[in-house]
Amino acid sequence: MKTFDDLEVRRPALAQAYLALLAAQPGRPLALFAPRRVGKTFFLDHDLAPGARDAGMLPVYADLWLHKTAPIEALNHALEEALDDLQVPASRAAKLARTPVKKIGLLGASIDLGEEPQRRALPESPALRLDALVTRLAARHKGQILLMLDEVQTLGEAADGVTLVASLRAVLHKRRGEVRAVFTGSSQEGLARLMNTAGAPMYQFAQIIDFPFLDDAFLRLLADHFSTVHPGKALALADLRHGFSKIGFKPALMRDVVKAMSAEGVTDVSQGLRNYMTSDHQVAVWRALLSSVDAFDQGVLEVIARGEPPLSQATLQALAAIPGSKPTISRVRSSIEKLKRGGFLSKTAAGTHLDDxxxxEFVLQRAAQ
Ligand SMILES: Nc1ncnc2c1ncn2[C@@H]1O[C@H](COP(=O)(O)OP(=O)(O)OP(=O)(O)O)[C@@H](O)[C@H]1O
Ligand SMILES: [Mg+2]
Structure with a gap:
């Protein structure tokens, strides 16, 4: 039987639109930006990659966050794996069948496999290696490669970020007939940093797109399933919409809220959200999360949650109430940086705010108690 966890929205039309954009501007990647947990990676995996495959392309996915200190190596690793997949057939039997056998002894005692064709070793330097890998892979595949680089803001955080972006840009430009690229990122801050790196290579060459949130299609799935589980009960779409925007359009979170409502038989979405937020489990999760930073950082979070200017004199005075703290502008600044790196805060055009x-709301409620 289907459960809430099986509900998935596919967006093939969005994938097609992105592929068409890529085709219209060879050498220019797309950079899809959206907040955390709204479904960027899911889209690459479930919509963009299949769409690219249908169009005869070979999608290659690399999560640059996984190797924060060496993002180009992470990309090269993904390309090498893709190349291996094309070169080495999946099973040993297939390998035996493909390699011309020179000599087979009785009972297979001395099987001498034909020699695998050897290629020149790949260059050592990561940038040259990237170039060689892309070319080899495209030649092997006999078609275009679609590079999907997830968490691309990592490039802006790497020590040699400027050089990395420049090499990536050079390869994508030089090999524009063979490779297309889609980047995703969740940090507006990281994006800003990428754009501000010397010569602003990223900004000039990538087309920056706001990745759209899931819409009513997802909420309808939730509502329909709720009614299937609870015949005679219904969730109002308008209330779901309101709740979804309140939690920042995060589908997994919305699903959890509706699952909890289903377990309790609640149909009032705002009540469901309140119950979810005050549940022991959720409160424990937030407490643990907050206790991963010190009291001063928590104070700074609270100030930002209230929408107060974190560097004002009044704020510094208020923060002085935290035992053991000696608030200064630079102390607050470094705390903000730390909270951004930890994923607590993000920065948008509207300013710095809590990511979740x-x-x-939890921080504000706790402060009011
Ligand atoms: N189209 C979808 N339909 C149903 N659920 C989805 C969909 N997209 C995402 N989700 C749910 O939301 C969760 C988070 O999605 P995903 O990991 O793709 O987000 P993200 O934007 O890449 O997040 P992060 O910024 O943390 O990398 C998924 O694990 C999945 O449960
Ligand atoms: Mg992701």
């Missing part, structure tokens, strides 16, 4: 709107 529910956590913001």
């Amino acid at each position: 709107p529910l956590l913001a």
Whole structure:
């Protein structure tokens, strides 16, 4: 039987639109930006990669966050794996069948496999290696490669970020007939940093797109399943919409809220959200999350959650109430940096705010107690 966890929205039309954009501007990647947990990676995996495959391309996915200190190596590793997949057939039997056998002894005692064709070794330098890998892979595949680089803001955080972006840009430009690229990122801050690196290579060459949130299609799935589980009960779409925007359009979180409502038989979405936020489990999760930073950082979070200017004199005075703290502008600044790196805060055109709107509410409620 289907459960809430099986509900998935596919967006093939969005994938097609992105592929068409890529085809219209060879050498220019797309950079899809959206907040955390809204479904970027899911889209690459479930919509963009299949769409690319249908169009005869070979999608290659690399999560640059996994090797924060060496993002180009992470990319090269993904390309090498893709190349291996094309070169080495999946099973040993297939390998035996493909390699011309020179000599087979009785009972297979001395099987001498034909020699695998040897290629020149790949260059050592990561940038040259990237170039060689892309070319080899495209030649092997006999078609275009679609590079999907997830968490691309990592490039802006790497020590040699400027050089990395420049090499990536050079390869994508030089090999524009063979490779297309889609980047995703969740940090507006990281994006800003990428754009501000010397010569602004990223900004000039990538087309920056706001990745759209899931819409009513997802909420309808939730509502329909709820009614299947609870015949005669219904969730109002308008209330779901309101709740979804309140939690920052995060589908997994919305699903958890509706699952909890289903378990309790609640149909009032705002009540469901309140119950979810005050549940022991959720409160424990937030407490643990907050205790991963010190009291001063928690104080700074609270100030930002209240929408107060974190560097004002009034704020510094208020923060002085935290035992053991000696608030200065630079202390607050470094705390903000730390909270950004930890994923607590993100920066948008509207300013710095808590990444998770529910956590913001929790922090405010806790402060009011
Ligand atoms: N189209 C979808 N339909 C149903 N659920 C989805 C969909 N997209 C995402 N989700 C749910 O949301 C969760 C988070 O999605 P995903 O990991 O793709 O987000 P993300 O934007 O890449 O997040 P992060 O910024 O943490 O990398 C998924 O594990 C999945 O449960
Ligand atoms: Mg992701």
